[in-house]
Amino acid sequence: RVIRFADETSLPVLAALTDDNRIYALPQRDLMELVREAEELGVSPLALIEKEIAEGAAPVGVPLESLTLLTPLDAPEVWAAGVTYERSRDARNYEATGGKLDVATFYDKVYDAERPEIFFKSTAARTVGPGQDVCLRSDSSWQIPEPELGLVIGRNGNIVGYTAGNDMSCRDIEGENPLYLPQAKMWRRSCSIGPAVRLAETVADPYRFQIACRIYRNGELAVEGTASTGQLKRRFDELVSFLRRDNDIFDGTVLLTGTCIVPPNDFTLQDGDRIEIEISDIGVLSNTARKLVP
Numbered sequence: 001r002v003i004r005f006a007d008e009t010s011l012p013v014l015a016a017l018t019d020d021n022r023i024y025a026l027p028q029r030d031l032m033e034l035v036r037e038a039e040e041l042g043v044s045p046l047a048l049i050e051k052e053i054a055e056g057a058a059p060v061g062v063p064l065e066s067l068t069l070l071t072p073l074d075a076p077e078v079w080a081a082g083v084t085y086e087r088s089r090d091a092r093n094y095e096a097t098g099g100k101l102d103v104a105t106f107y108d109k110v111y112d113a114e115r116p117e118i119f120f121k122s123t124a125a126r127t128v129g130p131g132q133d134v135c136l137r138s139d140s141s142w143q144i145p146e147p148e149l150g151l152v153i154g155r156n157g158n159i160v161g162y163t164a165g166n167d168m169s170c171r172d173i174e175g176e177n178p179l180y181l182p183q184a185k186m187w188r189r190s191c192s193i194g195p196a197v198r199l200a201e202t203v204a205d206p207y208r209f210q211i212a213c214r215i216y217r218n219g220e221l222a223v224e225g226t227a228s229t230g231q232l233k234r235r236f237d238e239l240v241s242f243l244r245r246d247n248d249i250f251d252g253t254v255l256l257t258g259t260c261i262v263p264p265n266d267f268t269l270q271d272g273d274r275i276e277i278e279i280s281d282i283g284v285l286s287n288t289a290r291k292l293v294p
C-alpha cells in the first residue's frame with residue numbers, strides 16, 4: 001500500500017506500507033510521480049517500491065497510528081458512479097417515491113441500462129483525508145455517508161490502485177428532484193479518500209473486497225453495515241471506459257464505484273458523528289462529521 005503523511009514541518013511524505021505494517025519513506029513526491037517513473041523504467045510500481053526499499057529507503061520509526069496521515073494522493077478530480085448496487089437502487093427509489101417501492105423510476109432504468117450513472121463528485125480542494133472532518137450541509141436534514149471503493153486511475157485509464165472513499169450525500173435534496181444531484185453531492189469537504197492506495201498489481205480479485213461502515217455517536221456504535229464488491233452490478237473497466245468516453249482524465253483521478261451500504265431510512269448524520277469505512281486490504285478511513293461553520 002502507499003500512504004502519505006505530514007512530516008514535522010507539515011510537508012507531505014510518500015511512503016510504502018507493507019502488510020506487516022512496516023513503513024518506508026519513498027523519494028518520490030507523490031504516487032503518480034512514482035507510477036510515471038516506473039513507466040519510464042519499464043517496471044511496475046511495486047517493483048520500483050521494492051527497488052527503493054532494497055536500495056535503502058528510510059524506514060519510518062514510528063507506528064502508523066502516530067502518523068498524521070494525508071489523502072494518499074491529491075486527486076485532481078473525483079468522479080462517482082451511482083446505482084451500481086441493488087441496495088443503492090432501492091434506497092434511491094425510497095427517497096424519490098416517498099417509500100412506494102413498487103413504483104418504477106429512473107433509478108430502476110439506470111440500474112439496468114447499458115450506460116451507468118457517472119457524476120462529478122469532487123476536486124482536490126474539497127476532498128479530505130483520514131482523520132479530517134467532513135462537513136454537513138446546513139440546508140439538509142437527511143444526510144448519510146456512502147462508503148465506496150475508489151479506483152485510482154492514470155491518464156490512460158489504467159487502474160493504478162484502490163482506495164476507500166466517502167461520497168457524502170443528502171437524501172432529501174436528491175429525493176426532492178434529481179436535477180438537484182450536484183447540490184446533494186458537492187459542497188465543502190463532502191468527500192474523503194484514504195487511508196491508503198492498494199496497488200492494483202497486488203490485488204488478485206477486486207470483486208472480493210469486503211466493505212464495512214460504522215457510525216459512532218457519542219462514542220457508541222449507532223449504525224453498522226457490511227457488503228462486498230462481489231455484489232457490484234458493473235465491471236470496473238466498464239465504469240472507467242464510460243468515464244473516459246470523449247473525456248480527458250488526469251493522472252490520479254479517483255472514480256468512486258457506488259455505495260452498497262445505506263443506513264436505515266430514519267438515520268441522519270449529526271455533528272460529531274464519527275464515520276469509519278473499512279475496506280479489506282486497504283484500511284480504515286475515519287472522519288468526523290461537522291456542521292458547516294460559515
Ligand code: DO4
Binds near residue numbers: 082083
Ligand atoms: O443517483 C444518485 C447517486 C447514487 C450514488 O451515489 C450511489 O449509488 O452511490
Ligand code: MG
Binds near residue numbers: 082146167258259
Ligand atoms: Mg455514491
